[in-house]
Amino acid sequence: MLANIQGNDDTFLALDIGGTYVKSGLITRRGEILSFHSFPTSEGQSPTHLLELIIGRLKDLRSEAGSKRAPKALGIGAPGWIKPKEGVLALAPNIPGWKDLPITRLMSQALKIPAVLENDANLYGLGEWLAGAGRGHENLIVLTLGTGVGGGLILEGRLWSGSFASAAEIGHIPLGGERQRLCGCGRLGCLETVASTNGMRKIAIERVRDGEPTRYRGDLDLLDTSVMVELAQEGDPLSTRIFAEAGEAIGWVLAGVFNLLGLEAAVIGGGGAGAFDFILPSLKKVLSHHMVTATFDEIRVVKGALGGNAPLVGAAALLNNHGF
Ligand SMILES: [Zn+2]
Numbered sequence: 001m002l003a004n005i006q007g008n009d010d011t012f013l014a015l016d017i018g019g020t021y022v023k024s025g026l027i028t029r030r031g032e033i034l035s036f037h038s039f040p041t042s043e044g045q046s047p048t049h050l051l052e053l054i055i056g057r058l059k060d061l062r063s064e065a066g067s068k069r070a071p072k073a074l075g076i077g078a079p080g081w082i083k084p085k086e087g088v089l090a091l092a093p094n095i096p097g098w099k100d101l102p103i104t105r106l107m108s109q110a111l112k113i114p115a116v117l118e119n120d121a122n123l124y125g126l127g128e129w130l131a132g133a134g135r136g137h138e139n140l141i142v143l144t145l146g147t148g149v150g151g152g153l154i155l156e157g158r159l160w161s162g163s164f165a166s167a168a169e170i171g172h173i174p175l176g177g178e179r180q181r182l183c184g185c186g187r188l189g190c191l192e193t194v195a196s197t198n199g200m201r202k203i204a205i206e207r208v209r210d211g212e213p214t215r216y217r218g219d220l221d222l223l224d225t226s227v228m229v230e231l232a233q234e235g236d237p238l239s240t241r242i243f244a245e246a247g248e249a250i251g252w253v254l255a256g257v258f259n260l261l262g263l264e265a266a267v268i269g270g271g272g273a274g275a276f277d278f279i280l281p282s283l284k285k286v287l288s289h290h291m292v293t294a295t296f297d298e299i300r301v302v303k304g305a306l307g308g309n310a311p312l313v314g315a316a317a318l319l320n321n322h323g324f
Pocket residue numbers: 171172183184185186187190
């Protein structure tokens with residue numbers, strides 16, 4: 001899969017623009033992070049100021065690389081609605097003022113190297129595939145359980161973006177059933193309503209309010225999936241049940257995806273992957289029962305290995321795929 005490697009000493013710049021943090025790194029072709037910078041997105045006092053901050057950090061990283069290992073290209077991951085082919089960030093809901101931003105052109109002009117833009121969920125998937133828990137698999141899906149549920153689909157060792165340059169929007173696959181919850185996309189019953197960190201947190205708060213038994217005694221505003229993992233480790237029935245329900249829902253969706261595509265692995269990353277051990281049993285039960293393309297023993301469902309740096313690592317795979 002890495003047969004087209006030209007030079008293992010090559011370096012790239014990687015940029016991951018999140019709603020909360022902007023991360024950047026100097027990376028190798030294999031996805032090793034040589035240097036790393038991070039700052040809160042809110043430090044940008046205006047859309048233009050944020051761009052200036054980002055360019056400044058990337059120039060610092062380029063200086064650190066020196067002339068011997070000068071980066072060949074920049075890989076950019078961004079959330080929201082993007083147009084990868086045009087290099088335009090059409091709309092990033094969490095970054096005020098960034099609309100129809102020709103980000104690859106602006107970065108290329110400032111840094112004098114080519115730049116490629118990709119959806120952050122896709123970059124996350126590419127990172128886990130290149131150097132994380134998905135390494136060695138040709139056909140896999142990487143799920144990120146965060147505010148929503150993102151997906152990066154790798155088929156035959158290449159990122160699959162479909163005809164509309166999208167990520168694998170697995171979070172918006174409908175679950176059906178009677179008790180459908182409202183999704184951030186405006187539709188009812190999407191996977192992420194029950195399997196995202198935000199979805200699981202909301203369900204927990206509702207059920208505590210409804211008087212369901214739980215060990216939680218704190219402020220409801222502070223209840224999130226990290227707290228729920230700690231509670232589940234202590235045997236809390238409410239947290240354990242919500243994680244099991246999320247696992248079951250992911251199992252239903254993955255059964256469809258595995259049967260359709262004949263995948264060999266699913267990697268589960270993002271903040272919600274902290275609950276992996278509590279999600280897996282019910283996920284495995286549903287998936288193993290409904291999968292016809294292989295047995296559960298022949299595939300792998302594993303926790304992500306790279307955490308929040310996965311998109312930076314994925315920039316290396318993206319640039320490899322673009323021939324840099
Ligand atoms: Zn949705």
